[in-house]
Amino acid sequence: MNGYTVVDFETTGFSHARGDRVVEIGVVTLDTEGNILDEWETLVNPMRHVGATHIHGICAKDVVGAPTFSEVADLFAADLTGNIFVAHNAAFDEAFARGELTACQRLNGSPIPVLDTMAIARRTLSLRSRKLADVCSALGIRNENAHSALSDARATALVLQTFIRRSAMDWHDIAAASRNFDGYTVHDTQHSRDHLRSRRDAAVTQETLSNGGWIDRAIGRRDIPDNWMTAQYFALLDAALLDSYLSTTEQTQLLAFAYDNGLSPAALSRLHAEYVQLVVRGAEADGIVTDAEHAMLRAVSTYLGVDLRQIPKAVDAAREPVRPRSMTISLKPGDRVSITGPVLRAQDSWASYFSARDVQVAGIAKATKVLIAGDPDSQSGKARKARQYGIPIIGESSVESVLSFD
Incomplete structure (x- = not known):
């Protein structure tokens, strides 16, 4: 036996069989003595609605750019191989792990042997409730961020650690089924962690987006785009900013266009300034800029990283760019x-x-x-x-x- 792999999932719902998917994974590995060796976490793009945001706190914009389950399946399967799968209310997590791993051909579909800390708590602790929060409270364990996959996995790992060190259970007998289980398949033994995306990563991306600094992530060499490219990029901006909100998905589309066409951050800044100038002209065309138009101009200029006060200086008046469509x-x-x-x-x-x-x-x-x-x-x-x-x-x-x- 190599040790224990503690798993916690946040999911879109309660049943993988009915189409629900994993939206976040937290994994903590321990050795046979219960010492914590490693941990990792990632949001997962479920390729569907993220489900109960009010419970797990994950929004659709958080999983934009996150890996799909198949993209982290090798890392996950490798951590499970030879270890005991541990979870609190393990039947729930095992069902999702089995469904997701089987779907991407990293498991042969067999039920995964598990160790359930909730079941151990039921046998060893005199508690009315064996929910993770209540077990942690009884054992003096603090869960910093409940319903975050890694925080829940850490808490479960500490619960397991406490049971290992306090209980007289025969842990080697418990491990027998896991030790002999050979249902996992790892396709890529390298299984890099570079593509993992935590909640903190998502928050940093969204903060960068909110102040317009996201354009600095576009790299390239072409500083002055031709008129066709301007028209295409403005069309993307028209669609993206139609509701005066630049979603993370729309940001990704704009950056992909900039990268594919070799636009530098300087070129994007110029295009954005020209675009905002055209929106300003459109708002001023009837001689009145309404409160709603003011709000729209502030939102568009903020997302594009353009200072409205600098618009006359930022735009080359000698160049006539393509006029964007109406934002309605x-x-x-x-x-x-x-x-x-x-x-x-x-x-x-x-x-x-x-x-x-x-x-x-x-x-x-x-x-x-x-x-x-x-x-x-x-x-x-x-x-x-x-x-x-x-x-x-x-x-x-x-x-x-x-x-x-x-």
Whole structure:
């Protein structure tokens, strides 16, 4: 026996068999004496809605750029091989581990032998509740951030450590099934950790995005793009900033365009200044800049890292860039919209709202005019197809400001 691998998952729901997926993994490994050897964590892109954000605290934007389960499966399977799989309420975590590993061909589908710290607590502690929080409290263990996968895995590891050192259980007998289990397969024995993405990594990315500094991550050599490239980039900005919000997914799309076309940060800064200048001109065209337009200008300039006070100096007036489209979507009777993951209104409420305006609410098709999302970074099937078709995605709160009806 090599030791113990303590696992905790945060998931989109309660059943992998019914389509729920892992959104975060926390792993702590211990030796046979219960000494902690290593740990790692990562958010996981479930390629669907992230589920109960109010419980696990993970939003769709957090998992943008996070690896899928298959991309961390080798690292996970390697840590399990030869070790005892340990979890608190282990049946839950085992079911997700078995489902995810089997789906990406790192497990032969067999049930994984487990050691359940909840079951040990039931036998050894006189507690009314054996939830992790209650067991930790009884043992004097502090869980710094409950419902964060690594924090829960650390707490479970300390619970196990306490049981190992206090209990007279025959741990070698407990380990027998795990020691003989050979169901795992590791395809890549290198299994680098470079692609792991923690909650802290996600928070740093989002903070960088919020102040416009994200453009510095684009690298390249071309400083002056041609007019075609300007038009293409402005079209991306039109779609991305339609609701005056730049999601993490949209940021990734913009950076990919900049990288693929060799745009430097300096070139992007110039393009962004030109774009904001055009938006300013559009707002001033009727001689009145409303409060809503002021708010929109502040949001757009902030996301693009442009100081509105410097706009006249930042733009080369001798160059006439392509004018961006209007930052509104006009819907006509018979037009089609789609809804994904609503949170402000129920699906039926949105259907009634659009039906009253003779607009159809339906699934995603190439004719769909806009996708309205509870979270603009949603990884739902509708959201992925909308991005594939180039259909704008806006947040629910932006419906009245972005959509107009003929």
